[in-house]
Amino acid sequence: MVMLEVNNLKTYFRILKGTVYAVDGVTFHLDRGETMGLVGESGCGKTTTAFAITRLLPSNGEIVGGEIVFDGTLIGRADFPTELAEVLKEPLWLPETRALVERKLKKLSVPEDESSTIESMRHLEQESACVEDVSAILNDASLSEEEIKGELAAIVHDELSSFFAKRRRRRFDREVEEKMSDIRWSQISMIFQGAMNAFNPVYKVGDQIVEALLEHEDMTKDEAKERVLELFDMVGLDRTRVSGYPHEFSGGMRQRAIIAMSLACNPQLIIADEPTTALDVIMQDRILGEIRRLQRELHIAMMIITHDISVVAEVAETIGIMYAGKLFEFGDIVSIFEQSANPYTIGLTGAFPSIKGERKKLIAIPGSPPDLSEPPHGCRFHPRCKFAQEICRREEPASVEVAENHWSLCHFAREIYSGKLT
Amino acid sequence: MESEEGVVYNVVNLTKLFPIKSGFFASLFGKEKNVHAVNDVNFTIGEGEILGMVGESGCGKTTCGRCLVRLETPTEGHMYFGGKDIAGLKGRELKSFRRDVQMVFQDPYESLNPRFNVYTTVSEPLVVHGVGESAEERDDMVAKALEYAELKPPEEFMYRFPHELSGGQRQRVAIARTLVLRPRFIVADEPVSMLDVSIRAGIMNLMLSLRERYKIPFLFISHDVSVTRYMSHRIAVMYLGYIVELGDTESVIKDPLHPYTEALLSAVPVPDPAMKHGRVKIKGDLPSPIDMPPGCVFHPRCLYRKDICDKETPQFKEARPGHYALCHFAGELTIQRPDDEEIFEVGGCEYCKATIKKGMSYAKCDCNKLYHESCAGQLDECPICKKKLQVEE
Incomplete structure (x- = not known):
């Protein structure tokens, strides 16, 4: 059963120099009770990606394309004018705009019920009016291509930059934020990077968890305190520690407390961003064991974000491998490790030393990751790829399902998977 | 001794x-x-x-x-x-x-002076220790050190500043700096x-x-x-x-x-x-x-x-x-x-929550949940997807 579905998610950051294409077309899904490593x-x-899912992006970041569906509810998507503005920048803007409008008309023509989205009905109505306007322009046979582009640009400008539109959008954003803050923590909770410093140093650890509980759950202070004790037992912390301050905790204990905090409201999904990076191996091993045990007992879906492929190999069932804003390979972890269909994954696993097995020579991937404000044309990995050919420089590859539950983003995914290309 | x-x-x-x-x-x-x-x-x-x-x-x-x-x-x-x-x-x-004796430090983002270009960074040990007779000789030594650190061609890197280099290149500069004194x-x-x-x-x-x-x-x-x-x-x-x-x-x-x-x-x-x-x-x-x-x-x-x-x-x-x-x-x-091998873990049993080790017989249902053989016998069907459980292995 699918719990989280991310469809072609695009998240860009606007900076002075232009745009950083931080996440550019990421598609994956996560089942109930499953662990995925990113x-x-x-x-x-x-x-x-994690911030886009929880809608915690900084003010210069926005979702410009795609959808995020959590438990049947649409919790994040790009609104139509933003998406249109991005499409208009493409060289093949006309067919893409048509495809976009078609998609939108199909979605919006079905009256949606309140629970399937966190956006207000008014916003949706507003948007469908805009889609219809655009559709009318596209279908107007008397206009030339240039004129169509001009008209569309005017609509985009109207919708994004005029005073009233801005005010309206701010209101919608507020509404979404309100609904989202109900979902955050109680349904999706997050363990942030550098969790060691995530606690406020001047409050007691227990009180900080109580505060979160009172904010999100309907319980009295005593009930909340009782719950915190339960949580401490669950993650293996001593009960007396609830009245301790963060500086009295060691790194591993703080990490446990953070995990307790993320479990506080019985979430269905935990996104853990580098949960063990600042810890030593022995503590890392314990925390990973703890995470695995809790997840199994409580049946929580989990997304673990890390740069360490071996950590993921220890705990996850599915894995997503990202490079330069794109998901290069996604699927069942055993399948990907044993028979990868992507040159980047092969490079990454070949560059990773292990303490098990024979000592084999590591092969570095030449070059360095690209600057995401000017990603390379075609496949983003082609300047570093040993299989790169003409087509890789020219065309962006599409995601190929090489086997059941195993996708790879490469022109030669099938050849690599079947071992024809080595 | x-x-x-x-x-x-x-x-x-x-x-x-x-x-x-x-x-x-x-x-x-x-x-x-x-x-x-x-x-x-x-x-x-x-x-x-x-x-x-x-x-x-x-x-x-x-x-x-x-x-x-x-x-x-x-x-x-x-x-x-x-x-x-x-x-x-x-x-x-x-x-x-x-x-x-020389040292390579952990963080190449911190260990290189941002206001020194690669040439100044690498030639500094030569200046400190008074090595090299002439400027040409020093240039030569710096170029060689960069080459040893696989920053080729050295002329291309010599006048760059740390912010123009990637993390790996910076660490190579730090290594070149240690190598220049042999x-x-x-x-x-x-x-x-x-x-x-x-x-x-x-x-x-x-x-x-x-x-x-x-x-x-x-x-x-x-x-x-x-x-x-x-x-x-x-x-x-x-x-x-x-x-x-x-x-x-x-x-x-x-x-x-x-x-x-x-x-x-x-x-x-x-x-x-x-x-x-x-x-x-x-x-x-x-x-x-x-x-x-x-x-x-x-x-x-x-x-x-x-x-x-x-x-x-x-x-x-x-x-x-x-x-x-x-x-x-x-x-x-x-x-x-x-x-x-012995403790190879297959996964956790959905019913009794204990781990299933390799070699034990267990049932796997279509929704990928695992059950011990004994638990599967009690349950008969998977409580999640309501399908009959088949014991494998």
């Missing part, structure tokens, strides 16, 4:  | 204490406390050898490395470098010693831990090829056992300022003598999902290096502890040829290392 090098968009 | 054939560095009873500032009265009554960063450490580094040093954070591995290049003055002990004790060197002699010994303190995986392998291979070609010995400090295994000939495992185990890399990894090494190794994640390995649990947290436990430092956490352990300090003894351990029972201990 692996990639620094700056490849892992954390941005 | 001072100089053996083929030994570059001989460290004898090296100890480094850092005094903690205490109050006036405490200092009057002699109650001053120390952080025991490095305790009575002995090892040698041979010609062209890479000695790996692993341990958790705060175990003293960096302090030990800094002592070896004399960025710290050891409290006690001797360090024979090329037959000469350099533990107490001062002034001019120290400076000329430092020409022979050192006889290099300490690399976590040189790859700040780098991304795809770049890390390149830097490690570079250091291996430098050793291969120029026979420069390294002390390679890292918290990552897998990386250290790849890099080094011998491994020293540090715990709370002591070297608890020292031996050939494969010997230490495959057959550890010390209970701590065993626990450390079993905690290292393996990049292979099919290899779920047995875990050795150790109790508690790292004790404070200020109030060291009496007797064997590892006894409060040791699984094999006996009465003697909390009373007597063990000897660093050679339990196997070339393989030393700081343990009363080194070599005698049958380490109950769970066999990797």
Whole structure:
């Protein structure tokens, strides 16, 4: 049963120099009670993906395409004018715009019930009016291509930059934020990067968890305190520690407390961003064991974001490998490790030393990851790829399902998977 | 003892204490406390050898490395470098010693001066030590060093600033800076831990090829056992300022003598999902290096502890040829290392929540949930997807 579905998610950051294409077309899904690992090098968009899902993006970041569906509810998507503005920048803007409008008309023509989205009906109505306007322009045979583009650009400008539109959008954003803050923590909770410093140093650890509980759950203070004790037992912390301050905790204990906090409201999904990076191996091993046990007992879905492929190999069932804002390979972890269909994954596993098995020579991937404000044309990995050919420079690859539950983003995915290309 | 054939560095009873500032009265009554960063450490580094040093954070591995290049003055002990004790060197002699030993630091984003271009950074050691007769000669040496660090062509990199370089290139510049003086010994303190995986392998291979070609010995400090295994000939495992185990890399990894090494190794994640390995649990947290436990430092956490352990300090003894351990029972201990295969975990049972180990018969239903054979018998159908359970294996 699918719990989280991310469809072609695009998240860009606007900076002075232009745009950073931090997440550019990421598609994956996560089942109930499943653990997924999201692996990639620094700056490849892992954390941005997590922030887009929880709608915690900084003010210059926005979702410009795609959808995020959590438990049947649409919790994140790009609104139509933003998406249109991005499509208009493409060289093949006309067919893409048509495809976009068609998709939108299909979605919006069905009256949606309140629970399937966190957006207000008014917003949806507003948007469908805009879609119809655009559709009318596209179908107007008397207009030339240039004129169509001009008209569309005017609509986009109207919808995004005029005073009233801005005010309206701010209101919608507020509404969404309100609904989202109900979902956050109680249904999706997050363990942030650098969790060691996530606690406020001047409040007692127990009180901080109580505060979160009071905010999100309908319980009295005494009930909340009781719950915190339960949580401490669950993660293996001593009960007396609830009245301790963060500085009195060791790194591993703080990490446990953070996990307790993320479990506080019985979430269905936990997104853990580098949960063990700052810890030593022995503590890391314990925390991973703890995470696995809790997840099995409580049946929580989990997304673990890390740069360490071996951590994922220890705990996850599915794995997503990100590179330069794209999901290069996704699927069942055993299948990907044993028979990868992507040159980047092969490079990554070949560059990773292990303490088991024979000592084999590591092969580095030449070059370094691209600057995401100017990603390379075609496949984003082609400047570093040993299989790169002409087509890789020219065309962006599409995701190929090489086997059941195993997708790879490569022009030669099938050849690599079947071993024809080595 | 001072100089053996083929030994570059001989460290004898090296100890480094850092005094903690205490109050006036405490200092009057002699109650001053120390952080025991490095305790009575002995090892040698041979010609062209890479000695790996692993341990958790705060175990003293960096302090030990800094002592070896004399960025710290050891409290006690001797360090024979090329037959000469350099533990107490001062002034001019120290400076000329430092020409022979160099250090690569952890973070290439911090260790390079952002206002120096690559040429200035790499040529600075030459200026400090007054090496090279003319500017041309120095240019030549810098170009060669950059080439050794695989920054080719050197002219292209020479006038760039650190912000124009990627992480891997920066670390190569840092390596070129150490190579320019043609050192006889290099300490690399976590040189790859700040780098991304795809770049890390390149830097490690570079250091291996430098050793291969120029026979420069390294002390390679890292918290990552897998990386250290790849890099080094011998491994020293540090715990709370002591070297608890020292031996050939494969010997230490495959057959550890010390209970701590065993626990450390079993905690290292393996990049292979099919290899779920047995875990050795150790109790508690790292004790404070200020109030060291009496007797064997590892006894409060040791699984094999006996009465003697909390009373007597063990000897660093050679339990196997070339393989030393700081343990009363080194070599005698049958380490109950769970066999990797035996404890291979299939997953958790949905019904009773216990783990299912490999070899047990279990049922798998269509929704990928697992059940013990006995649990499946009780349930008959999967409570989640309501399908009949079939026992496999």
